[in-house]
Amino acid sequence: MIERTVAEISTALASGDISSVELTQAYLHRIEQYNTDLNAFITVCEESALEQAKAADKSRSDGDCKPLLGVPLAHKDIFCTKGVTTTCGSRMLQNFVPPYDATVVEKFNAAGVVTLGKTNMDEFAMGSSNETSFFGVVKNPWDTARVPGGSSGGSAAAVAADLCAMATGTDTGGSIRQPAAFCGVTGFKPSYGRVSRWGMVAFASSLDQAGSICKSAEDAAMMLNAMAGLDEKDSTSIDKATVDYTATLNDSLEGLKIGIPIQHFAEGLSAEVEQNILDALKVYESLGATIKEIDLPNNHLSVSAYYVIAPAEASANLSRYDGVRYGYRCAEPVDLEDMYKRSRSEGFGEEVKRRIMVGTYALSAGFYDAYYRKAQKIRRLIRNDFLAAFKEVDIILGPTSPHTAFELGAKSDPVAMYLEDIYTIAVNLAGLPGISIPAGTVNGLPVGLQLVGEDFAEAKVFNAAHQFQKNTDWHRNKPDLTGMES
Amino acid sequence: MQWETVIGLEVHVQLSTQSKLFSGSSIQFGAEPNTQANIFDLALPGTLPVLNEEALKMAVRFGLAIGAEIGMRSVFDRKNYFYPDLPKGYQVSQLDFPTVGKGSLSIELEDGTEKTIGVTRAHMEEDAGKSLHEDFQGASGIDLNRAGTPLLEIVSEPDLRSAEEAVAYLKKLHSIIRYLDISDGNMAQGSMRCDANVSIRPAGESELGTRTETKNINSFKFVEKAINHEVQRQQEVLEDGGRIVQETRLYDSDRDETRSMRSKEVANDYRYFPEPDLLPVVIDESFVNAIRETLPELPDAKRVRFVEEYKLSDYDAGVLVTSRELAEYYEAVVARCGDAKLSANWVSVELQGLLNKNDWEISASPIQAERLGDLIARIIDNTISGKIAKTVFEAMLEDASSVDSIIESKGLKQVTDSGAIEKLVDEVIANNPEQVEQYRAGKEKVFGFFVGQAMKASKGKANPAQLNDLLKEKLK
Numbered sequence: 001m002i003e004r005t006v007a008e009i010s011t012a013l014a015s016g017d018i019s020s021v022e023l024t025q026a027y028l029h030r031i032e033q034y035n036t037d038l039n040a041f042i043t044v045c046e047e048s049a050l051e052q053a054k055a056a057d058k059s060r061s062d063g064d065c066k067p068l069l070g071v072p073l074a075h076k077d078i079f080c081t082k083g084v085t086t087t088c089g090s091r092m093l094q095n096f097v098p099p100y101d102a103t104v105v106e107k108f109n110a111a112g113v114v115t116l117g118k119t120n121m122d123e124f125a126m127g128s129s130n131e132t133s134f135f136g137v138v139k140n141p142w143d144t145a146r147v148p149g150g151s152s153g154g155s156a157a158a159v160a161a162d163l164c165a166m167a168t169g170t171d172t173g174g175s176i177r178q179p180a181a182f183c184g185v186t187g188f189k190p191s192y193g194r195v196s197r198w199g200m201v202a203f204a205s206s207l208d209q210a211g212s213i214c215k216s217a218e219d220a221a222m223m224l225n226a227m228a229g230l231d232e233k234d235s236t237s238i239d240k241a242t243v244d245y246t247a248t249l250n251d252s253l254e255g256l257k258i259g260i261p262i263q264h265f266a267e268g269l270s271a272e273v274e275q276n277i278l279d280a281l282k283v284y285e286s287l288g289a290t291i292k293e294i295d296l297p298n299n300h301l302s303v304s305a306y307y308v309i310a311p312a313e314a315s316a317n318l319s320r321y322d323g324v325r326y327g328y329r330c331a332e333p334v335d336l337e338d339m340y341k342r343s344r345s346e347g348f349g350e351e352v353k354r355r356i357m358v359g360t361y362a363l364s365a366g367f368y369d370a371y372y373r374k375a376q377k378i379r380r381l382i383r384n385d386f387l388a389a390f391k392e393v394d395i396i397l398g399p400t401s402p403h404t405a406f407e408l409g410a411k412s413d414p415v416a417m418y419l420e421d422i423y424t425i426a427v428n429l430a431g432l433p434g435i436s437i438p439a440g441t442v443n444g445l446p447v448g449l450q451l452v453g454e455d456f457a458e459a460k461v462f463n464a465a466h467q468f469q470k471n472t473d474w475h476r477n478k479p480d481l482t483g484m485e486s
Numbered sequence: 487m488q489w490e491t492v493i494g495l496e497v498h499v500q501l502s503t504q505s506k507l508f509s510g511s512s513i514q515f516g517a518e519p520n521t522q523a524n525i526f527d528l529a530l531p532g533t534l535p536v537l538n539e540e541a542l543k544m545a546v547r548f549g550l551a552i553g554a555e556i557g558m559r560s561v562f563d564r565k566n567y568f569y570p571d572l573p574k575g576y577q578v579s580q581l582d583f584p585t586v587g588k589g590s591l592s593i594e595l596e597d598g599t600e601k602t603i604g605v606t607r608a609h610m611e612e613d614a615g616k617s618l619h620e621d622f623q624g625a626s627g628i629d630l631n632r633a634g635t636p637l638l639e640i641v642s643e644p645d646l647r648s649a650e651e652a653v654a655y656l657k658k659l660h661s662i663i664r665y666l667d668i669s670d671g672n673m674a675q676g677s678m679r680c681d682a683n684v685s686i687r688p689a690g691e692s693e694l695g696t697r698t699e700t701k702n703i704n705s706f707k708f709v710e711k712a713i714n715h716e717v718q719r720q721q722e723v724l725e726d727g728g729r730i731v732q733e734t735r736l737y738d739s740d741r742d743e744t745r746s747m748r749s750k751e752v753a754n755d756y757r758y759f760p761e762p763d764l765l766p767v768v769i770d771e772s773f774v775n776a777i778r779e780t781l782p783e784l785p786d787a788k789r790v791r792f793v794e795e796y797k798l799s800d801y802d803a804g805v806l807v808t809s810r811e812l813a814e815y816y817e818a819v820v821a822r823c824g825d826a827k828l829s830a831n832w833v834s835v836e837l838q839g840l841l842n843k844n845d846w847e848i849s850a851s852p853i854q855a856e857r858l859g860d861l862i863a864r865i866i867d868n869t870i871s872g873k874i875a876k877t878v879f880e881a882m883l884e885d886a887s888s889v890d891s892i893i894e895s896k897g898l899k900q901v902t903d904s905g906a907i908e909k910l911v912d913e914v915i916a917n918n919p920e921q922v923e924q925y926r927a928g929k930e931k932v933f934g935f936f937v938g939q940a941m942k943a944s945k946g947k948a949n950p951a952q953l954n955d956l957l958k959e960k961l962k
Contacts, residue, residue, distance in 0.1 A: 080532045093531065100525055102532055199532040205762035234534050235764050313762050316564050319575020320529040324628065340568055363566070363757035372759060 002026050002162045003478060006219035009165055010067050013060065020060075020070025023165075024053035024114050027072045031116065031163045036486040037144060040158040042077050042135050043085055044117035052114040059112065068226055069112035074164040076155050077118035078125055079105050079210075080199040088201045089123040089133040089151075092321045092328045092347035102199020103231050104168060104210050111226040116164050120154030123349045124318065125175055125203040127151050128420040129411065132351040137408055140182060141479040142445055146405040149179030155213040156183035160479055166214040166223055170200060172207045173306050174400075174424025177436035180213055181400035181448020184438045184477055186465070187213045188220040191456045192431035193238035195224075196231030202317040204310035205236070207428045216475055217437060217465030221245035224458060240456055248459045249466040254288035256464065259393030263299040264423050270403040276440030276447040277399050283471055284397070284464075294389040294396065298381045302426040305382070307418055308362045308375035309429075314352075315359030321347060354414060383430040390454045395464050398423055400436040400448030423450060433458045437465050438474040446477065487725070488689035491717050492697075493646035493682060497659055499638045499669045500613070500677035501544045506634035507612045508535030508578065513635045515675050519618075523630035529573035534763050537562075541636040542767060544668040545585040545610050546777050548638060551662055551784055552605055554589025559768050562610075562761040567754050570628050571615035579639075581758045584609035585767070586638075591662065592786065593654040594804070603655050604643030611637050638668070644683065644694065649713035653706055656680060657808075661785050665810045673704050680709055684716045686724070695720075696730040700744050703737050712737040716744050788813055796826035805834045811848045812838075815855045822859020825866055832862055836879055853882050860889040869893060870900050874946055902949045904956070907940075910948060911956045914939045925961055936961070 001009065001018055012018050028046055035041050049072065056070030080086050080098035082105075087093045101109065108115070122132040130138040130153025138153040140146040141161040148157040152169030156179035159167050169176040171189035180187025189211040200210055212223040228242040258281070265274060281291055323329035323343030330346055333339030348356070362371035389396060400423060411417045427434040432452050439449035449468075453461040469475050506513055509526040526533040549556045561583040564576040586608035592600045615633035617626050640659065646652045660678060663669045671678045685697035698720070703712050715737075720730055735744040783791070785807045792803035792813075807813045812833070819829040837858065841851060861878055864870050870878060870893060881892050893899055901907060914936055915922055925932045936957050941948055 080530075086531070088531065096531070098530065098532070100530075197532075198534050201531040202763075233536060235536055236534075236762075312759060316566055316574075316576050316757075316759070319566060319568065320531070320573060322568060322570075322575060324570050325528055325573060326530070336570065360757065363759050365755045365757075368757075368759070 002030060002165070004165075005215045006068070006071055006166050006222055007216065009071055010222070013070050014065060020053040020056040020072075020114060021050065023070070024049050024072050024116070027116055027162075027164055030161075033485045034161055034163060034481060037139060037484045038141060038157050038161055038163070039136050039138050040119055040148075040154040040161065040163055041074065041117045042087055042089070042120050042154070045084060045115055048084075049114050049116050056112050056114060064112065066112050067222055068108070070114060072114040072116050072165050073108060074116050074119045074155060074158050074167040075105060075108075076121055076152050076167065076169050078121060078170050078201045079168060080201070081105050081115070081118065084118065086118065086201070087135065088125070089121040089135060090348065090352070091134040093201075094134065094328065096327055098199075100199065103196035103233065104227055105199065107226055107229075108168075113226075119152070119158055119167055122151035122153065122175075123352050124201065124314070125151040125170055125172055125208075126314070126351050126355055128174065128178055128417055129406070129408075130154065130179070131408065132349055134349060139408070140405045141481060142184060142405065144484070146407050146445070147182065149182035149401075149405060151175040151179075152187070152213060153179045156180050156185055156187065159183070159185045159213050159215060161481060162478070166212065166219055168210060169213045170203075170208055170210050171424075171428065172204050172209075172310060173428050174421035176211045176213060177400050177424050177434055177448065177450060178421060180436040181438075181446065181450075182405035184441075184446030184474075184479070185213055186216055186220055186435065186437050186475060187211065188217075188224070188435045188461075189427070189433065190224060190228065190458055191238075191433045192428075193236055194240075194242075194433070194456065194458065195227045196229070196234040196237045198231055198233040204313040205317060206313060207306075207310055209428070216469055217435060217462050218246065218249055218469075220435065221249060221459075221462040221466070224462075228458075238456070243459055245459050245462055248463050251463050252288065253284065253464060253467050256284070256287075256289040256395065257393040258284055258289050258291050259294035259389050259396045260291060261296045261299065261389075261396060261398055262293050263296050264398035268402050268419075268422065269399060270442070272442040273399050273401075273403055273447050276442065277397075277449055280439040280449050280468065280472075281397070283468060287467055287471065292393055294393060296382075296385045296389065296426065298378060298385050299426055301378045302382055302429055303418055303422055305375040305378040306421075306425045306429060307358065308371045309379065311355040311359030312362045312372050313359070315356045315363065318348075318352070318356055323347070351414070379429045382426050386426075386430045386432060386452075395460060396452040398450050400424060400450040404442050404445035404447060427452050431455065433461050435461050435465050437468060438477060439468075439472070440474055441477065446474075489686045489717075489721055490689045490691070491648055491713075492644045492685050492687065492694055493648075493652050493713060494644040495642045495646065495652060495655060496681040496683070497640045497642075497656065498679040498681075499640060499659075499663055499671070501541050501636040501638055502667070502669050502677075503538055503540045503544065503636055505538060507538050507541050507610065507636035509634055511634065513632075515677075517631055519627070519629035519631060521631065523615075523633060527573065527630050527634050529575075535578065535761075537764060537767065538636060541610060542585065542769075543777055544636075544666070545608065545638050546769070546774060547666050547668055547781065548608060548640075548663065549586035549589060550774070550778050550781055551666055552589035552591050554605060554608070555587035556769075556774055557583055557585045557587055558770070559583060559766050560585040560610075561766045562764045563758045564761050566757045569614065569617075570626065571617045571630070571633065573615065573630060573633055577612060577614065578761050578764075579611035580609035583766070591655070591658055593651060593658050595654070596650065601645075601651070603645045603651075606641045606643050608638050608640040611639060613637050644685075649710040649717070652682065652713055653710050656706060656709055658785075661808055665782055665784055667782075673706070676704065679704060682709065682713055682716070684713055684720070685730070686717060686720045696732050698730065698733055698735050698744075700735045700737050701747070704739075708737060708739050711739075711742055712744060715742060719744065782810065796820065796830070798826065798830050802830045802834065805838075806830060809848065815848055815851070818855035819859045819862065822856050823862040823866060825862060828862050828865065829859070832858060836876065840883075853879070857882060857889060864889060864893065868900060868902060868949060870898055871946070871950055874898050874900065877946075898947060900949050901944055901947045902952060904952060907944075907948055907952050907956055910940050910943050911953070911960050914943065915960055922961065933957070933961070
């Protein structure tokens with residue numbers, strides 16, 4: 001049962017084939033077996049999970065039939081959970097216990113889910129390999145010598161290894177889609193503003209968006225049904241009616257116009273990955289879709305623009321970690337300046353400090369125009385490229401990542417690491433919804449296919465992804481965990 | 487050398503909203519430390535700002551009152567610096583697109599002429615908390631009750647030419663914000679704070695001199711003192727061949743001096759950038775018009791009306807309109823008694839004197855406008871004289887009963903019975919033959935003596951006009 005999709009589990013729970021308690025016990029057992037090796041969870045909430053499962057079973061017997069009732073989930077450790085440590089992968093917040101729930105957490109609780117625990121992640125969501133976590137690297141279940149991707153690497157690995165039925169993630173430049181691709185699972189980032197950011201520890205406010213990592217597009221649609229909606233507490237959340245995202249999953253793709261960005265099939269893309277994507281296109285053609293090349297002429301500027309805007313916002317967002325009110329404080333500071341300097345030097349890891357420095361520099365007097373202002377202009381150009389493309393096509397398709405999961409420690413050069421997100425970053429800059437779904441393997445490692453929709457066209461993205469999954473089995477592929485038990 | 491002083495003021499006004507600029511915490515003054523700080527005010531991870539619409543309306547209200555351009559699209563920015571009482575590590579303010587743009591207000595100079603002072607802009611921002619250095623052995627305490635309180639920072643053009651003008655401008659600003667009911671303007675509690683940019687230049691020179699910014703001025707009196715001190719200091723430096731350093735200075739009211747705050751703080755690069763947690767604030771004409779409709783009559787307009795409607799002198803009208811409450815009080819008195827001029831005298835002299843002596847606000851006046859109107863009405867209808875009225879006024883402080891019953895119970899009613907007055911006059915003339923002789927010999931000054939004696943005998947109650955007439959007749 002644990003390997004099944006949320007949709008299937010939901011049906012099994014509804015029919016009484018299994019109880020939430022049994023399911024929860026099974027996942028907890030599996031976490032116990034495999035988490036030592038994979039390191040996907042930072043915190044496991046065994047006791048409260050079982051209590052929630054019991055409560056879910058009870059409400060079901062009282063007639064409650066919410067689709068996610070009793071389904072076990074894991075939250076990325078970036079979401080504040082009342083009474084449960086929320087570290088954001090950092091020493092800075094190692095002992096931080098929030099007194100409140102993030103809106104996403106609140107909404108899943110209201111949907112009746114069981115929270116198994118909090119998943120590992122790159123520190124403050126800064127990374128593409130999950131190697132920057134203070135709590136150690138997460139390993140890719142498909143090959144433990146390899147990274148799971150990042151920053152939502154813990155969530156992706158946990159879903160891939162069936163340590164949970166579904167998980168939340170956040171995506172600032174590809175942090176849901178890239179790990180989903182590396183771990184052979186489905187990862188969805190909604191349009192900016194679709195899901196509330198309240199209670200989500202901020203990295204880059206204008207780019208951060210909460211989403212889902214799960215086993216199918218249908219599951220992602222079910223999760224978005226629970227997560228989406230205007231939140232008065234987040235001024236950037238959008239007052240736009242949500243729909244039942246599962247309602248149009250089975251619409252025909254006949255006549256769907258798919259755009260292929262020429263820039264996503266250029267130098268740097270591994271030939272084997274490219275072949276998998278081209279094979280996927282054939283599937284779409286067989287479903288009645290038409291394929292058209294499109295031009296995203298400013299795509300090559302996206303990584304540079306992103307690595308100005310995101311660090312700039314991060315440099316301010318992370319200023320609150322000063323050792324004064326909560327979080328890490330250095331031992332025996334001699335004065336205020338010493339406390340600031342040492343608390344932040346000791347509390348933050350290398351990558352976080354690098355980005356704070358970069359962001360601070362980009363905003364400094366005399367450099368603002370050359371960096372931050374210019375990056376914002378490029379951001380507008382990139383968005384305009386997408387808007388122009390969507391006048392011609394309904395959906396944009398390409399690889400999620402130029403290659404499959406790389407080996408731990410393989411990318412020691414930060415810039416090489418930043419280029420990991422070459423296909424995903426522009427989508428954040430433009431604020432669009434995007435999904436990564438499994439579309440083949442190369443040398444036994446999963447390949448991710450990315451679909452990008454127009455503003456708030458989440459339902460269309462799910463529809464296109466679901467139809468692919470109905471006609472292929474890549475999302476059913478499972479890593480072999482033999483020998484990993486502890 | 488003749489020097490000209492150039493002053494621009496930056497005034498922080500605390501808006502009197504119910505809650506903070508971006509959170510639902512109360513902003514009441516004087517609460518126990520940190521009892522008015524919620525998870526957002528503490529800058530817990532994941533918390534986000536939501537703009538207080540009331541504060542926005544108040545800013546627009548101020549903008550309309552000074553005829554300013556209203557920012558139909560205003561943008562909040564982050565101003566970055568580290569300080570323990572700044573929980574987020576940045577202050578949310580407005581840099582390039584403030585809610586209130588260029589406007590102006592007029593002040594009255596000593597010679598009675600009007601002068602227009604430009605307001606460059608007024609932007610919204612959040613206040614910081616407070617660091618408490620006393621009561622903590624070897625440590626500092628942080629109180630975040632004030633953190634996030636909405637402020638309107640009003641920046642003037644360098645149009646002010648003396649400390650007196652600066653004070654007049656500040657008083658005008660104070661009066662306007664009170665009229666608009668957007669702040670209590672209480673300088674002692676910090677709800678109105680002033681920083682002064684001061685420079686001097688040789689008279690006739692058009693280039694501005696190097697300026698200093700003096701902070702921490704928290705009363706009208708100190709504004710004048712601090713500026714005068716700073717002008718004096720700059721003159722001495724320049725006349726000694728030195729040069730002025732552009733810097734921030736702190737006014738020390740205990741020692742009446744400004745001193746340099748030459749710390750690293752001054753060299754801060756605040757790295758402003760648009761606050762990504764808030765969308766630009768876009769308002770439309772109907773939003774602005776709805777606020778325009780609620781604007782009260784402002785002091786300048788009220789003054790003109792008082793001169794026209796009540797035939798007051800410009801000066802008297804000016805005194806009465808300094809505060810909205812005083813003006814409303816005055817109008818209520820007039821409505822009750824019908825005599826505008828007499829009412830103006832009573833309100834601005836007797837009542838104001840009483841309030842000043844006891845340091846009372848007009849709203850806390852023990853004598854209501856209606857009662858004062860009743861008192862004046864009794865002067866008008868000759869029930870009492872103006873002088874006796876002052877005695878009644880005193881009595882009214884202790885006695886809450888009606889003006890008439892006080893006059894009655896104290897027997898202060900004016901004597902208008904001509905028989906009674908005649909009797910008094912006859913007695914005075916009979917008792918002072920020597921003075922009568924002097925008067926009749928042409929020494930008219932003695933007349934006052936008779937009036938005084940007769941008045942005294944009547945215990946002040948004799949109708950003065952009647953008394954005068956009778957005395958004149960009998961002394962012929």
